[in-house]
Amino acid sequence: MASEISKSIQFICDEKGLDYATVMEAIEMALGAAYRKDFGNRQQNIKTKFDPETGDMKMWDVKEVVEDVEEEVLEKAQEELAERREKAFEEGKELTDEDVADLPRFNPKTELMITEAKEVKKDAEIGDTLEIELEIPGDFGRMAAQTAKQVVIQKLREAERSSVFDDFKEQEGKIVHGIVQRKDRMGNTIVDFGKITGILPQTEQVARDFYKPGVRMRFFVVSVEMGQRGPEIILSRSHVDMVKTIFAQEIPEIENGEVIIKDIARDAGSRSKVAVWTDDESIDPIGSCIGQRGGRISVIIDELGGEKIDVIQYNDNTEQYISQALSPAKVSRVDLDEGKKIAKAHVAEDQFSLAIGRGGQNVRLAAELTGWEIKVIQIGGEEKEISSEDSADEVEGVVLDKKEEEKPSEVSSEEAVEEVIEEKEVVVEEVEQKEEETKKEE
Numbered sequence: 001m002a003s004e005i006s007k008s009i010q011f012i013c014d015e016k017g018l019d020y021a022t023v024m025e026a027i028e029m030a031l032g033a034a035y036r037k038d039f040g041n042r043q044q045n046i047k048t049k050f051d052p053e054t055g056d057m058k059m060w061d062v063k064e065v066v067e068d069v070e071e072e073v074l075e076k077a078q079e080e081l082a083e084r085r086e087k088a089f090e091e092g093k094e095l096t097d098e099d100v101a102d103l104p105r106f107n108p109k110t111e112l113m114i115t116e117a118k119e120v121k122k123d124a125e126i127g128d129t130l131e132i133e134l135e136i137p138g139d140f141g142r143m144a145a146q147t148a149k150q151v152v153i154q155k156l157r158e159a160e161r162s163s164v165f166d167d168f169k170e171q172e173g174k175i176v177h178g179i180v181q182r183k184d185r186m187g188n189t190i191v192d193f194g195k196i197t198g199i200l201p202q203t204e205q206v207a208r209d210f211y212k213p214g215v216r217m218r219f220f221v222v223s224v225e226m227g228q229r230g231p232e233i234i235l236s237r238s239h240v241d242m243v244k245t246i247f248a249q250e251i252p253e254i255e256n257g258e259v260i261i262k263d264i265a266r267d268a269g270s271r272s273k274v275a276v277w278t279d280d281e282s283i284d285p286i287g288s289c290i291g292q293r294g295g296r297i298s299v300i301i302d303e304l305g306g307e308k309i310d311v312i313q314y315n316d317n318t319e320q321y322i323s324q325a326l327s328p329a330k331v332s333r334v335d336l337d338e339g340k341k342i343a344k345a346h347v348a349e350d351q352f353s354l355a356i357g358r359g360g361q362n363v364r365l366a367a368e369l370t371g372w373e374i375k376v377i378q379i380g381g382e383e384k385e386i387s388s389e390d391s392a393d394e395v396e397g398v399v400l401d402k403k404e405e406e407k408p409s410e411v412s413s414e415e416a417v418e419e420v421i422e423e424k425e426v427v428v429e430e431v432e433q434k435e436e437e438t439k440k441e442e
Contacts, residue, residue, distance in 0.1 A: 003055075006053060022159045024050070026155035028049070030151035032059065033148060044134075046062075047062045059134040061132040062110075064111050064128075065114055065129070067114060077103045077104050161230040165230070171221045172224050173241065175221070176193070177217070178216070179193075179214065180212060180214065180217060188200060206238050222234045240266045240272075243264055243274065247289065250303075263369045270308065273312060275324075277314035285313060312325060322374060329355035331346070332346045342374075344374075345377065347377070348379060348380055352384060
């Protein structure tokens with residue numbers, strides 16, 4: 001039957017989600033610290049063995065046997081070390097182990113010179129590890145017990161942080177659910193994950209999102225690092241990989257590799273362009289992303305808070321790829337300057353504002369997607385030109401037809417998906433009507 005100590009240890013394991021061995025290690029380190037406080041000294045490297053069933057313990061001072069070094073030599077080495085540190089500081093450098101490898105060193109806490117070692121064990125040799133058993137005179141005092149308590153608390157806290165860190169490190173590059181907790185003075189949003197919190201920096205937030213405390217949202221895990229105060233989790237709602245991850249989660253063909261996302265360009269919270277490709281002729285990559293009756297793309301749009309999605313087909317032919325990237329506009333032709341990597345896309349007058357997009361968004365995303373600077377040139381009527389490098393103010397400076405509103409691409413929004421579905425339903429109805437007429441004629 002387990003002792004009360006064992007039951008208490010197991011309770012801590014269950015509550016903190018820690019291994020039994022981890023808790024035992026913390027307890028043994030705490031007992032070593034308590035021994036050093038009451039009966040030992042700081043130069044002891046204590047190893048403890050504790051039996052939770054009986055409450056018995058044994059302790060050893062563990063030392064590595066090293067060569068004899070005269071005290072004068074050690075003193076000179078310390079002086080030389082101090083001089084090298086000062087010189088390195090003046091040069092703005094840090095001393096490395098290689099810089100001080102030639103200096104004799106001796107650590108009395110973990111090492112024992114060969115002469116003293118032979119007094120403990122006659123056949124001791126350099127390189128041996130000696131475990132010198134220590135006598136435990138009696139019970140620990142109040143101060144030693146308090147020291148042990150603090151060590152246990154600290155070690156368990158470190159172990160718990162390490163456990164949470166390991167769990168969350170596996171989520172790096174993935175999407176997780178969290179609850180918005182609050183905003184700090186810097187405008188960053190703190191997100192609660194139960195045992196730990198993450199930080200959504202202001203730069204990684206989407207302007208149209210409303211981060212109300214208590215709201216459950218999905219976040220992309222940018223990085224997980226161990227800081228001085230524990231795991232530091234950086235989150236994002238605007239990261240381009242968030243779109244890629246959601247596509248992989250919602251579209252089986254992407255998850256299993258049948259359809260590949262070649263490029264993504266994103267204006268977080270507003271619009272994204274996703275270029276997809278497959279080498280399987282039996283699969284329609286765009287249709288796979290849209291889904292039956294637009295079901296798949298609608299889910300993705302909802303996950304991104306209503307962000308519009310343009311799904312286009314990747315093409316190795318640069319001219320065709322750029323034409324597709326400027327969707328929903330229809331491009332007449334594309335001229336390439338390979339040296340400067342500039343593409344001139346010629347469009348009709350009624351397609352000019354559509355190719356540019358509001359504030360130049362469409363051409364800017366197309367350029368980001370393809371990796372080319374794109375200049376949209378209007379043909380017919382008054383000649384106009386807008387570059388993907390132009391600022392929003394410069395775009396506004398060009399006289400556009402104010403009555404021309406940007407039309408959504410066939411997969412740019414829920415409304416667009418519904419329009420595609422309605423068109424398909426009309427076609428089906430026409431086919432059925434023709435079949436009925438044919439039967440009557442027969």
